[in-house]
Amino acid sequence: MTVGPDGSERSAGAPAQARGDLPEAAVRRLESTVFSSGLSVPDFAACLDLGLEPVALVQGFCVMQWGWYGQGSGYMRGLSPYTGGPQSAGSYSETYRCPHGFVSNEHRSWGQNLEQPWVEAAWAQGYGSAYQRMLEEATAHGAHGVIGVMDRVSSVADTGTTEFHFLGTAVTVDDGPPPAGGVPWSTYLAGQRLTKSIEAGFMPVAVVAALASVRVWAYCMTEYLMEGSMSWGGPTGPHLVEQVSKAHMAVRQLARKHVRQQLAGDELHGATIDVVARELSQGDEVIDCTLRGNRVRRFKDFDQVELPRPTVRLA
Amino acid sequence: MGAQSLATPAPPSQARGITSDLSVDEALLLHAAGWEPLDLVCGVAVVSVPVGVWNWGRGAISLASDAHDQAVDQAAAQLRGECSKVHGHGVVGVRVEVSVRTHHVDVELVGTAVRPIGGKDPRGTDAAQAMPFTSDLSARDFTLLQRAGWMPVGLAFGASFVYAPRRTAGTAMKQTRQNIELTNYTEAMYSARESAMEKMQRSALHAGGQGVVEVKVTEGPMSFARHAVGFTAWGTAVRLVAESHQFVQPQVILPLDDAVVTFEAESLRSGGQGRGRKR
Numbered sequence: 001m002t003v004g005p006d007g008s009e010r011s012a013g014a015p016a017q018a019r020g021d022l023p024e025a026a027v028r029r030l031e032s033t034v035f036s037s038g039l040s041v042p043d044f045a046a047c048l049d050l051g052l053e054p055v056a057l058v059q060g061f062c063v064m065q066w067g068w069y070g071q072g073s074g075y076m077r078g079l080s081p082y083t084g085g086p087q088s089a090g091s092y093s094e095t096y097r098c099p100h101g102f103v104s105n106e107h108r109s110w111g112q113n114l115e116q117p118w119v120e121a122a123w124a125q126g127y128g129s130a131y132q133r134m135l136e137e138a139t140a141h142g143a144h145g146v147i148g149v150m151d152r153v154s155s156v157a158d159t160g161t162t163e164f165h166f167l168g169t170a171v172t173v174d175d176g177p178p179p180a181g182g183v184p185w186s187t188y189l190a191g192q193r194l195t196k197s198i199e200a201g202f203m204p205v206a207v208v209a210a211l212a213s214v215r216v217w218a219y220c221m222t223e224y225l226m227e228g229s230m231s232w233g234g235p236t237g238p239h240l241v242e243q244v245s246k247a248h249m250a251v252r253q254l255a256r257k258h259v260r261q262q263l264a265g266d267e268l269h270g271a272t273i274d275v276v277a278r279e280l281s282q283g284d285e286v287i288d289c290t291l292r293g294n295r296v297r298r299f300k301d302f303d304q305v306e307l308p309r310p311t312v313r314l315a
Numbered sequence: 316m317g318a319q320s321l322a323t324p325a326p327p328s329q330a331r332g333i334t335s336d337l338s339v340d341e342a343l344l345l346h347a348a349g350w351e352p353l354d355l356v357c358g359v360a361v362v363s364v365p366v367g368v369w370n371w372g373r374g375a376i377s378l379a380s381d382a383h384d385q386a387v388d389q390a391a392a393q394l395r396g397e398c399s400k401v402h403g404h405g406v407v408g409v410r411v412e413v414s415v416r417t418h419h420v421d422v423e424l425v426g427t428a429v430r431p432i433g434g435k436d437p438r439g440t441d442a443a444q445a446m447p448f449t450s451d452l453s454a455r456d457f458t459l460l461q462r463a464g465w466m467p468v469g470l471a472f473g474a475s476f477v478y479a480p481r482r483t484a485g486t487a488m489k490q491t492r493q494n495i496e497l498t499n500y501t502e503a504m505y506s507a508r509e510s511a512m513e514k515m516q517r518s519a520l521h522a523g524g525q526g527v528v529e530v531k532v533t534e535g536p537m538s539f540a541r542h543a544v545g546f547t548a549w550g551t552a553v554r555l556v557a558e559s560h561q562f563v564q565p566q567v568i569l570p571l572d573d574a575v576v577t578f579e580a581e582s583l584r585s586g587g588q589g590r591g592r593k594r
Contacts, residue, residue, distance in 0.1 A: 052321070144322055176322030185321070189339070196339045203320055228366035228418035238382030240389055241361040241419060248359035248423070249393065256334065256355060265327055268334040269342065271355050273425055291355075293334070299325035305347040310459065310565035 022136060030056060030140050037169040039148055043191030047147065050195050052171040055141045060133030060166040063156060064126040066119075091115040092250050096219040096243050103220075108282070111219025113247040115212070115254060119288075123211040127153070130164035131186075131207070138184045143170035145179070148190030149207050151292070187294050188270065197269070201303065202296035205266055209292035210258030214251040216244060218283025226283040247287055251275070255291040268293040335427040337408060341454035345407070348458040350429045354401040357425040358394030362386040364418050369540040374503075375510065376476040376543060382420045383413070383474040383547070384514070390422040391449060391470055398447040403428030404436050405448035407457050409470065411549060417539045424449070424470075437466075437556055450551040452529060460528070464557025469522035471552040473514030476545045477507040479536070504544070508534070511546040524552025 022030070037054040039047060047054060086093040096111035103109075130151075138146050149168035156163045168186060179185075187204035189197055197204070218226065222243040252273065259268060271293035278286045335342065335352035342352060362382045369376070398406050409426035426449070430436075436443040450457060450467035460467065480499040482490070490497075511532075519527045530550035537543045 173322040180323060193339045196343065198320070200339070200343055203325065225363035226361075226419055228364060228368075236365060238365070238378060238385050238420075239363050240385065241363050244361045244419075245359060245389070248361065248421075249357070252357045252359065252425075260332070260334070263332045263334075265332050267332040268355075270338060271334055271336040273336070273355070273357070275423070293336075297325050297328065299320050302346060305343050307347045307458075307462070308344070310462075310563045311568045312565045314567060314569045 022133075022140065026137060027140075030137065038150070038167060039169050039190055043148060046191040046195055047169075047171065050198070051174045052145075052147070053174060054169050054171050055143055056137070056170050058134050058137035058141075058143075058146060058168055058170045060130040060135070060137065062126045062129040062133070062164045063161050064122060064164070065161050066122065086115065088117050091117050092214065092254060094243075094246060094250075096222070098220045100220065108218060108220045108223055110217075111222055111243055112215075112217045113243060113250060114215045114217070115250070116215055116286075119213040120211055120258070123213075126162065126164040127151075127209055127211075130166045134166040134168060135184055135186070138168075138170035138186075139182065141170050142172060142178070143184045144173045144176055145185040145187070145204065146170050147187055147194060147204075149186050149188050151207070151209070153290075187296075189294060197294075197296065199303075200305075201298050201300040202267070202269070203299045205295040205297050206262075207292065208259055208262045208268065208295045209290060210255055210262065212251045212254035212258060212289045212291075214247045214254070214287045216247045216283070216285040216287065218243065218285075223283040244283070244285065247285070248275075248277075251287045251289040252291075255289040259291050259293070263295055266295050266297045269296050270294050336410075336425070337427055337454060341408065344458050345429065345454045346432070348461060349432050350457075351432050353403050353428040353430060354397075355425070356394055356397035356401070356403070356406055356428045357423065358390040358392070358397065359421075359423050360386045360389035360393065362389070362420050362422075364416075364420060366418070369417065369537065369543055371542060372478050373480075374477065375507065376478065379415070379420075379476040379543075379545075380474050380514075383415065383422075383476075384472070386420045386422040387413070387470075387472040387474075390424045394424045394426065394449055395447050398428040398449075399444050401428050402430065402444055403447055404430045404438075404440075404443035405450065405467065407450055407467075408453055409449055409451045411451055411470070413547065415537065415545060426451075451549075452551050456529065459563065460553060462561065463563055464555055464559065464561040465553045466556045467551045468524045468554050469519075469552050470549060471515045471519035471522065471524065471527050472547070472549045473511040473516070473518060474545065474547045475507045475510040475514065476537075476543055477503055479503070479542050479544055507544065507546050508532075511548045515548040515550065519550075519552035522552045523554060525554050527552050 035055055036057040037044060038057050039054060044054065092115035094113045098107065098109040134146065146168035149166060152165045154163055185204045186207050187194060188207055222241060225239060225241045226244065271291060274290045276288045333352055334355045336355055337345065337352055345352065362385045364379055364382045368378045394406055406426040406428050409424050412423040414421040434440050448467045449470050451470060452460065452467060480503045515527060527550040530548055532548045534544065534546045537545055
């Protein structure tokens with residue numbers, strides 16, 4: 001028997017069937033007689049107050065290598081990168097044609113904004129695998145959910161690989177039935193923010209995230225505008241760079257679309273958007289947009305909150 | 316009540332779920348004020364800056380200011396367009412990111428589209444959806460503003476870029492040993508700042524605002540052209556929608572917390588007695 005944070009005795013260890021492919025060290029840790037949590041003291045107190053009992057700090061990892069996308073790779077299209085259309089059915093693509101006619105072989109007579117579904121799928125695989133491994137650890141403890149989730153996507157030293165890392169605190173509901181479907185819920189929230197969200201009628205479902213990636217193959221006009229050149233009949237004053245602006249809008253819209261596909265009618269709260277644009281050369285760019293947030297489900301009608309009274313503090 | 320509902324989840328909804336970047340507190344406050352979030356919306360624009368614009372010169376760099384204005388206008392138009400698409404009446408908590416580069420100005424606006432619960436808007440639903448407001452005010456500030464009888468109408472922007480003034484070698488030599496105001500510097504910086512703010516106010520008037528709140532001012536040399544200085548000013552243009560300003564009459568509170576006296580170990584080094592520090 002182990003002693004829980006509220007002083008009660010409970011069974012130690014992970015059920016053997018839930019251990020899955022966890023590393024040996026993880027199994028040993030989960031069999032330990034002490035609980036662990038990544039919660040701050042106020043969050044820990046709020047968690048107990050809400051009727052949730054922290055059982056273990058749980059984590060999941062996945063290291064991915066990004067393949068070669070250039071000439072000759074399985075992801076590319078032979079000698080010319082130009083597809084003339086979307087990379088796969090339903091994906092985003094826009095084509096731009098040079099207004100000058102044939103000038104030279106070096107002249108960029110076409111341009112394309114192209115969604116890169118293979119990059120998005122690889123990211124989703126890495127993110128999803130790490131997330132599932134965290135849930136495996138939580139399931140091993142019979143947890144109902146994981147709170148205070150933190151995720152990080154970073155490079156592993158200079159190996160050219162990307163690591164997806166999840167960390168959270170697995171919790172059980174006092175006297176609650178086993179988790180529905182055997183899958184714990186998860187949320188980035190903890191402490192007061194989680195309590196307020198639940199009191200407002202939203203139960204956490206899962207943390208959701210998606211990456212959208214758009215490659216910009218600049219055509220001549222985009223190249224001139226992004227390099228400040230005014231040659232070849234380009235505008236002499238400031239001018240909207242249509243191809244790049246549209247690519248930036250598209251990547252954000254695609255990220256929202258991907259996340260919305262995971263919501264299945266639920267709501268996304270506390271969303272954050274991160275955009276990384278890597279400028280290559282001559283107007284070419286790769287734009288990646290990550291959108292993440294808390295998927296929540298309404299379990300009761302919203303109780304109208306009384307409009308708070310403004311105060312002035314004398315101190 | 317709360318924890319038990321976490322053990323037995325509600326059935327999934329068939330509705331088109333909302334997305335929002337509001338915090339839990341902001342969502343609750345907004346709801347208390349009679350508004351609901353709809354969708355995360357954004358507007359992005361990249362506008363080119365012609366070659367040679369940042370070369371040495373005198374006075375204002377008007378092409379750079381024009382590029383900034385154009386980028387902001389385009390991004391705001393896209394933001395409003397996305398808001399209208401989801402039948403929003405406005406966008407709150409807009410995060411503004413402006414990046415001025417050598418050959419282009421990038422502007423990104425991201426916020427949450429909102430509408431009044433029940434769709435009742437003093438401006439009329441059609442008018443509100445046709446021209447939704449945009450605002451970088453937080454949900455708290457938006458609620459307080461509305462309570463005072465005002466409404467945001469749009470984001471107001473102004474920018475001014477100038478070449479840092481130069482002195483002749485002779486003047487510089489003459490002034491080496493003097494404590495003297497460099498009037499050409501003062502005047503150039505002064506007028507550039509005023510110009511940015513004037514543009515911002517003009518943009519607020521154009522949006523139908525009577526004033527601008529939460530004005531942010533940034534300034535500094537361009538990282539790629541140290542001889543050029545950029546000034547930007549932006550905020551939320553507001554308009555009085557009530558007959559007159561509504562006084563919110565805040566309640567004065569006096570916290571009774573005692574100040575905590577802590578011991579500062581570093582004070583021992585100076586040989587003094589361990590002095591307390593209030594916090």
